[in-house]
Amino acid sequence: MPELPELEVVKEVLQRRVVDQTIEGVQAIGGGSAILVRALTQQRLAEAVTGARIEEIDRRGKFLIFDLKPAVQDSRLYLALNFKLTGRLQLAQPKEKKLPKTHLIFSLSGGDQLRYVDQRTMGQLYLAADLSQVPDYATLGPEPFDVSLEEFRERLKPYRGEIKGILTRSEFIAGIGNAYADEMLWAARLHPYRKRTDLKSEEIDRLYEAMQSVLREAIDHVRVEMGEAIHREPRDFMAVHMKSGALCPRCGTAISVVSANQRITNFCRTCQPGGLIKGM
Numbered sequence: 001m002p003e004l005p006e007l008e009v010v011k012e013v014l015q016r017r018v019v020d021q022t023i024e025g026v027q028a029i030g031g032g033s034a035i036l037v038r039a040l041t042q043q044r045l046a047e048a049v050t051g052a053r054i055e056e057i058d059r060r061g062k063f064l065i066f067d068l069k070p071a072v073q074d075s076r077l078y079l080a081l082n083f084k085l086t087g088r089l090q091l092a093q094p095k096e097k098k099l100p101k102t103h104l105i106f107s108l109s110g111g112d113q114l115r116y117v118d119q120r121t122m123g124q125l126y127l128a129a130d131l132s133q134v135p136d137y138a139t140l141g142p143e144p145f146d147v148s149l150e151e152f153r154e155r156l157k158p159y160r161g162e163i164k165g166i167l168t169r170s171e172f173i174a175g176i177g178n179a180y181a182d183e184m185l186w187a188a189r190l191h192p193y194r195k196r197t198d199l200k201s202e203e204i205d206r207l208y209e210a211m212q213s214v215l216r217e218a219i220d221h222v223r224v225e226m227g228e229a230i231h232r233e234p235r236d237f238m239a240v241h242m243k244s245g246a247l248c249p250r251c252g253t254a255i256s257v258v259s260a261n262q263r264i265t266n267f268c269r270t271c272q273p274g275g276l277i278k279g280m
């Protein structure tokens with residue numbers, strides 16, 4: 001699932017490659033697009049965006065936002081893309097072979113195509129005149145880089161559950177998912193299932209620092225490894241996530257894995273002691 005670092009780099013690439021271009025047409029392939037596209041306006045996707053100019057691309061949490069200027073009306077229109085588990089965007093030439101499960105193709109005035117690919121068709125593309133109408137958008141918490149240590153401590157207080165679960169709640173802080181939560185907890189040397197109420201003040205400070213450094217370093221890695229291939233999700237650089245059985249880069253212990261609630265959690269038992277181990 002793309003999280004803040006991947007989407008930040010996708011945003012950068014699209015800002016360079018598609019901003020100021022006009023959408024000349026939209027092609028829906030197969031039935032998938034009917035599931036993906038949710039129009040919160042009176043118009044259907046193709047009629048609304050054909051001829052529209054892409055004015056800006058933004059990221060908010062795990063949403064990528066296309067800010068459009070429609071051809072006819074003098075209003076704003078947004079495409080808000082929530083990638084969920086397997087959604088990806090791809091920049092391609094029209095003659096390039098389509099990846100399997102390509103559901104939508106936007107043809108751009110510069111000659112490129114922007115394609116939406118989703119193996120499990122779980123993503124959602126909202127067409128909206130007002131972003132506050134987009135489900136789960138208005139309730140997003142602040143962006144990690146906008147949160148001070150003091151605010152981080154304050155925002156944690158109402159939550160009493162396991163720290164990993166809290167980190168991945170978009171209303172706590174936006175943009176962090178399963179993968180980067182594992183990485184932050186490893187960097188902070190905190191067991192993912194420790195209760196927030198058990199964390200000492202210096203452990204919370206460590207987690208805050210880890211959140212900042214893990215995300216910033218990940219953006220740098222992803223920028224280099226992804227390049228313009230925005231449909232890829234390079235994650236080889238990660239320390240523990242999806243590294244079950246590999247050796248902890250810090251202490252050499254084999255990385256543990258726990259599957260619970262359809263989520264994989266990876267951590268190092270030596271560096272991240274304690275916690276109630278679920279599912280084992």
Ligand SMILES: [Zn+2]
Nearest residue numbers: 248251268271
């Ligand atoms: Zn370790």
